[in-house]
Amino acid sequence: LSGRVMLSFWWIFTILMAATYTANLAAYLTVTIIDSPINSLEELARHENIRPLIFTGANLHTLFQTAKTSVYRQIWSKMDDMPKANHLDTILSYVRTNEYALLLDHSVLEYIMLQDCKTYAVADETFNKAGYGFVLPEHSNYLNAFNIAIMKMTEAGLIQKWREIWWPKSESDSCTSTDRSGSAQSLGLDSLYGLFYVYFGVVGIAVLSFIVELICSTKTCRQYIAVALVKLSSFRGKVDDRNRENTSKEES
Numbered sequence: 001l002s003g004r005v006m007l008s009f010w011w012i013f014t015i016l017m018a019a020t021y022t023a024n025l026a027a028y029l030t031v032t033i034i035d036s037p038i039n040s041l042e043e044l045a046r047h048e049n050i051r052p053l054i055f056t057g058a059n060l061h062t063l064f065q066t067a068k069t070s071v072y073r074q075i076w077s078k079m080d081d082m083p084k085a086n087h088l089d090t091i092l093s094y095v096r097t098n099e100y101a102l103l104l105d106h107s108v109l110e111y112i113m114l115q116d117c118k119t120y121a122v123a124d125e126t127f128n129k130a131g132y133g134f135v136l137p138e139h140s141n142y143l144n145a146f147n148i149a150i151m152k153m154t155e156a157g158l159i160q161k162w163r164e165i166w167w168p169k170s171e172s173d174s175c176t177s178t179d180r181s182g183s184a185q186s187l188g189l190d191s192l193y194g195l196f197y198v199y200f201g202v203v204g205i206a207v208l209s210f211i212v213e214l215i216c217s218t219k220t221c222r223q224y225i226a227v228a229l230v231k232l233s234s235f236r237g238k239v240d241d242r243n244r245e246n247t248s249k250e251e252s
Contacts, residue, residue: 009198009199009202009203009206010199013198013199038050038101038123039123039124039125040123040124040125041071041072041075041125041127042071044075044078044101045071045074045075045078049098049099050098050099050100050101051078051079051082051099051100051101052064052075052078052079052082052100052101052103053082053083053085053091053094053095053100053101053102053103054079054082054102054103054104055085055086055091055104056084056085056086057086060103060104060128063128064076064079092112092120095120096119101123106122106126109122110122111167114167134146
């Protein structure tokens with residue numbers, strides 16, 4: 001019995017394992033995965049081969065130079081031998097060497113990535129978040145008009161519509177920044193814990209069954225079972241005799 005139980009669940013375990021692995025392998029091969037070596041400032045600060053790169057004289061230059069936090073200070077310390085460049089094409093030529101990571105406005109980085117997603121990738125983390133705005137003189141008569149117009153355009157979805165019209169279209173779905181994180185996940189042991197729990201539980205039951213069979217196969221166990229069967233048959237005989245006596249009394 002124990003051998004049959006273990007063998008049956010071993011086949012079930014093998015079939016489920018093969019099906020899970022096949023499904024994960026198919027998903028892994030059919031989904032394009034874009035790997036980015038840098039996904040946060042901390043990773044950039046710890047990376048030995050990739051250094052930060054910013055426009056010379058940009059606001060980020062002042063931000064890192066005057067920062068007091070540890071991560072920003074680490075980034076600033078890696079900018080000692082940073083090449084000076086003020087033109088985007090020059091900056092991107094350094095990035096394509098895989099030795100620099102460009103720090104710039106997220107919208108600009110996304111625009112660059114969508115134009116050539118096979119070469120560039122945008123990190124997941126954003127920092128120093130700030131919005132765009134129009135600068136008007138103090139107490140300007142156009143201030144409320146600008147605020148109301150921008151609010152109406154946002155609520156009506158015009159800004160998103162214009163973005164879809166003028167923003168570059170990616171060559172594939174995997175190039176879009178919104179779909180960039182949707183990649184196939186590798187199959188790890190944490191995905192198979194349930195199968196292993198069930199299998200080892202059944203193995204434990206099979207081992208207990210084997211131990212019981214082993215004990216019951218000894219001479220003492222057989223004698224105990226024989227005595228128990230004799231007592232059981234004797235008890236049944238007494239019950240039958242009492243039933244006959246009760247039946248005869250009722251008939252008389």
